[in-house]
Each structure stands twice: as structure tokens, then as C-alpha cells.
Amino acid sequence: MKLKFKKFIELFWWLFLFASVNVTILSLFVILYFIIKNGINKISFEFLFSAPKKGMLEGGIFPQLFGTFLVTLISGLVSVPLGIGCAIYLNEYSKENILTRIIRIAIRNLSGVPSIVFGLFGFLLFVQIFNFGMSLISAGLTLGIMTLPIIISVSEEALKGVPIYYREIAYSFGATKWQAIKTAVLPYALPGILTGIIIGLSRAAGETAPILFTGVAFYLPYLPKSIFSQFMALPYHLYIMSTQHHSLSKARPVAYGTALVLIILVLMLNLYAIILRYKKRKIKLE
């Protein structure tokens, strides 16, 4: 009796864990299947490389693709150097004390702030106070700040993973602190840091809320002329095509096509991160 009960418990937990995995994987594949099935017909050279026409129901999504690319690039230009710099300082230079502990908690909390709050913050600071207006630069900076905590935490983990004795060898050769970091720490933390950058940027590319108040436009008949111009972007385009358009049923195929492009973009970035992590693991195994 007792043994039977034990076996039942064993089976119950196995089933529960097994089901968890399946539900997770299944939902990913259902999403992918659904979007690919509905969007694949829309994908063509014209869709990717021409401007929208006729109430955005025809033509392509090139301005949106271009806008997303630019705004992600700007956010990267801000968040990558600042994020890596911050991670290096925290891990290599700062001493462990109450202040650094507070800073770390703050960074962790920052990554939990809802993206719409970043949007509001960006609107206040960049659009209004700095007077950049609704523009690529305001939106890029806002996204940059949003991705900072991700890049910092992942980079710091990567730096922590570099064995202490690499630093010791460097010092034993009379290396200065920066020399030791440059020659014996960064090269081995780089795959991890790059993973952090990619995860951060792929999140930035897919966000709608932070750019909503800071620079994205519903429709523009031209491409942005400078970093102070408004722009169109994939996630926002997806949002309007699926909820805001005057004839939603006609807009649906465009929405699916846009979703597919966006998801492929983000998946490609993530795939690249996975490859980098795989390479990193190989270095360690050697």
C-alpha cells in the first residue's frame, strides 16, 4: 500500500513536470505556427523593401523596418558602452559595501520597471526637458535606458565567470588594473557580454510602449531625415494594424506579415546569442 502510494506520488510529479515543459514548448510553437501560417503569404521582396500604400493596406513595411533598425541602433549606441562600463566598474573596481549593494538592487529593480513607465520617463526627459521632440533620438535614448539594466546584469555575470587566476597571472606580469582587465578578463567575458547586448537589443527592437510617447508615428509618407525626425516602427505598426486601423479585417494580413518579420528579427538575434553562448561553453570545456 505504502509503496503504491509512493509510486503514485512519483508519477504525479513526473506528469506535472513533463506537462510544464510541453505546455511551454507548445505555446511557443502554436504562436509561431499561427503567425507563420497567416503571415507567410504576405512576405515578398516588395513587402520588405517598399513603402506602405493605400491606407497602409498595400505596399510594404520598409519605413517601419528602417525605423526599428535606427531606433535599436541608437539605443545600442547608448546602452552598450554605458552598460559594459558600468558592469566593469561594479565587478572590477568597486568594493563590496552597502552603496554598491544598493546600486545592484537598483539595477535589478530597473529591469523590472514596466516599459510604459520608461516611455513616460523618456517623454518627460528627452521630449520635453531636453526638447528633442518626438524623434528617433528621444525614442532611442528611452529604449537605451530600458535595456541598460539587462546589459549590466548579464555583463556582470560574464565578468564574474572569468576565473580569478587569469587576473592574478596578469598582475604577476606587472600588469596595471586596466591592462589586466583588457588582456585577461574582457576576452573571456566577451561571449557572455555579447549575449547580454543581443538580449537587450532584441527586447528594445520589439518594444512599443517606450517609443509610443517619444517618437514613433502612425504614418509618415517619407523616411526620417535626421535623428530629430519622427519615424515608423514595426511593433507600433503591428499594434495599429491590429487594433487602430479603420478597416481591421483588411489590415489583418498586413499585421500578420509585420508580426512575422518582427518575430524573425528577434529570433535571429536570439539565435545568434545562443551560438555565442555555445562557443563560450566550448572554451570552458577545453
Add this chain to the structure above:
Amino acid sequence: MNNNVIISVKNFSFYYNEVEALKNINMDIEKNKITSIIGPSGCGKSTFLRSINRMNDFIPNHRVKGEILIDGENIYDKSVDVIKIRQKVGMVFQKPNPFPMSIFENVAYGLKIQGIKDKNYIYHKVESSLKDAAIWDEVKDRLHHNAFELSGGQQQRVCIARALAVEPEILLLDEPASALDPTATLKIEELLLSLKQKYTIVIVTHNMQQAARISDKTAFFMLGELIEYDDTEKIFTAPSKKITEEYITGRFG
């Protein structure tokens, strides 16, 4: 006073969190000799070794008292550039720890740190260092392979070559063979014996037979104190202190 003294330790104490890890050490280390440091775990022998190239600077809450003179210069003097000290005093660590890069790049590492860019010089230095470390013949055909492809003993000899490339006067070795098998250990020992013509070698070892085999002088440390320091032969045949004899004969430790 002996003219051959290269390292002179004078009333040297090392405190870690106000605990005295090294207690008033006085010791003269001679040039072109191999000096072994033996003693039970936690006796301060590694701390002592790392005091000679100031690798202990990174330990938080530490404090030193007294002097260590290298070529007559107190390395703990405020005016001393620690970077110069470390270029003069090379170090080989316990575990073979090449960087995950090619054999060539590993040996050239210290030269790169010193800012040497002359490719010709670097190439010749890498070659001569690998020859000095008695590993040239084994690696000359695969200099640009990853150093991790080598066996542990070979890796350790590459690490020794890496330390030699920057032409130190003194070579500190922290249990360099403790992670190696007996054959590889023997090779390292032969290597060290051949190196003492050019370098002064200070080696921390757990292995008393090793100290007896290769060193000219042996220092026995216990609980942070230098108990006895003399010619190796004397330490192993007729130690003047009873506790040294007990340790040597394996009654504790």
C-alpha cells in the same frame, strides 16, 4: 654578510584582518640557488611567497611590517613601483593555468603587457623561453594551437616559459607540480635544476622529497613562523630543532 644574497627578508610580518599570518620573518635568499619552503598547510608558506612579488596587495584588510629587500631595495617602500617589482620577480602558480589562447600568445603575454611590439624580438623570445623551459621540441610544430591541447605537465612548462619570457631575476613557484603526475613532476624538477644557472628560484612545496631532491636551501615554516632555515642537506639529515625533525619524518602535517 653574504654577497650572494638577492632577497633579504627583515623582521617581516604580515597581518590579515589583524591576525598575524607571518611572524617576524628573517631570511636571506641566495642568488642562483633553489630555495624550498616547506611546512604544513596554513603555515603561511604561500603568503610568504606572495609577499616577495607583492601579490598579497590584493588581499583586503592586510598590513605588513618590516622589509623585504630585493637587490638592496625595500619592495614595500612607498617610492617603489610595484609593477617593476613584478617584472623582476616572475611567478608560476599551483595549477597549470595557460590562457585559452595559442601557445605562442601565452608565452608572449608578458611581453605584450610590457608594451613590446617588435615582432622579431617577440618571436625569438618565445622560442628561447620555450627552449629554456624544455618544451620547445614538443610544441615547435604547433605554436599556434590552443595551449589547452597540451597535457597538464606540458601546460605547466608553457606557464614557466611564459614567466621566463620577461627575463625575471627571480622565479617564484607555488607548488608547481602538485597537480601533476610523477613523470611530469620529474620533468619540472629537472627543468628547475637547469634554470638555476640563470635564475634565483624560490619554490613552495608540499612534497618533502621534492624539496630534498632539488633545493640548495630549505626553510621550514609553521604557524606563520620560520622555524628553521638552512642547507637542505642539514635540514633533512640533522635538523637543529625537534619540531623540524618531527615534520620531516612525517610525524605530523
